[in-house]
Amino acid sequence: MDAIETTGLTKRYGHGGPPIHRPGRKQAPEAPPALDDLAVTVREGEVFGFLGPNGAGKSTMIRLLLGYLHPTAGRATVLGFDSVRQSVQIRRRVGYLPGGIALYDSLSGERLLDYLGGLTGRPSTRRAALLDRLELSERTMQRPVRDYSRGMRQKIGIIQALQHDPDLAILDEPTEGLDPLMQRAFYDILGDLKRVGRTIFFSSHVLSEVERVCDRVAIVRSGRLVALEDVAALLKRRKRNVEMRLAGPAPKLAGVKGVSGIHQSDGRLTLSLEGDVAPFLAAIAGAWITDLTIEPAHLEEAFLEYYADDDARERRGLAGATVMPLREEPAQPQRAQPKPPPTEAPPDAAPKSKPARAKQADTP
């Protein structure tokens, strides 16, 4: 069974039905959907990253999963329960950390955790271990929450979400306000949860942490899914930046598989390398190289590449089409390319509201 499954999940704020046409009256523009035809599957036991800039629809997705919002179209199931009809059963087995969590300031940390644990109705079996890992002393827990720093509040937020050992943890920007040491402690906690088979749905815009802890990642933009892939596969396909210093003639790299963007000046050669490194290594064998640097691919670059591609398409009037992120297409100036109607999208672009690229990637 999948931990989370959404099909055609759409959320439009404001009104449920289509706009009413009144002849002679100016039609109010229909609000863009906060989430548009989202199809995501999160497998049990995986750490799933949900990436996107502010306003992309991350929080809307989480709120739909927990029953805070009702979908305009489509459906979502969490741990096999329907998000609309069975949200109580979902919340019984889920731990949720809201983004920018607000707590009851008048209570002490301990009273607050007792209260929230009591409302959950499950024993707080992980609390002691979490307090220890996040370095919250007994004395600190006796102080009122109003005296806590932002980082301490975030720690309490993490503990209230995980203290009852939920089957699925939904964490919205969980490391916000944590110092680097505590971030590391938090990643260790996630590692422990993963080892015992818990599922973690992790919303963030901190790419380095997603890269570090997530098995798979979904990228959303303007409410639409633009990618859904294994983090490892995503990184594998990213271009690495290669720089070498030469003490002799440059090796012949033109036409070598995976190599592009070759640039040479003053004994320094730079290029981009994609995919398997073996052909490249074979090509430089025997060359007089004094120094060689291959920068590892970062998720940030992959992320920016997705968005750069999407920007280019949007500028050309194909905002509704799903991008093929690995294709490099030069952005066309808007004046040079008149905006075509959506039906004139090129064959490689999937029709609107059908994120074919993402759905393909999701298929095992």
Next chain:
Amino acid sequence: MNLTLFLHTLRSNALRLLVIAIAMAAWGSLMPLIYAHFGSQFRDMMNSGLIPKQLAQFGGGDLFSLPGAIAIGFIHPIAIILSSVFAVGFATAAIAGERQRGTLEVLLARPIPRRVIYFTLLVCAFIFVAVVIGAFLVGAYLSATVNGVIGEIPADRLLVVWLNGLLLFGAIAAIGLAASVSFDRLSPALGITLAIVLVSYFLQILGSLWPDAQGLQPYSLFHYLDPKAVLTTGASTFDFGLLAGVALVAIVAALVIFPRRDLAAPS
């Protein structure tokens, strides 16, 4: 009802409830005291024609009979303000206030249906109102006993007066809670509920002071709170039924609205 939420809400409001209850008891004890010491003088002044008749019947009460003194204490702005601390303040802040502060997020993340959250808070609101109204009547009863005038009223009817007050301020609390579950911010919920209370109060007082405006009184919720009549002639089933009906309508509205509404991320 959720016991954990119920106990937490009672604990969080315990001190406030104690202070308001003491203030209400003190206010309730003042009216029999004034009546016992100055009632006959007020009657003489009234009979002399120095005071206009309408002024002597402010809000349906008077100061020259014990039932009238208790009634005037009930409808006096001080009693209304003290009772509204919970009937309006607590009720409107119960959901909209938590939503505005952002703490509703962690509450809704627990496996508790929204209807249960609402019902628990409604029970708390009724308990707070019941204690506050009860404190007024306890104060009045003790003061009447100490001042030797308790024999002028059937003491058991004080319970009926308590029920009448509970129904009025319970209805106001139900309206406040219905507004609270309907808005994301406290100010509109508080504004609407306060407007209903103030307009209602204004109509009732206006009608009691100005005979030409008496026709407006049935549109006021306060018109159906009549301690003097309860203590002298007995309770009106219609008054009680109407207040219970208003509370019921507000409760049903909240039970329909709250589970169905979207709760977007707090801004």
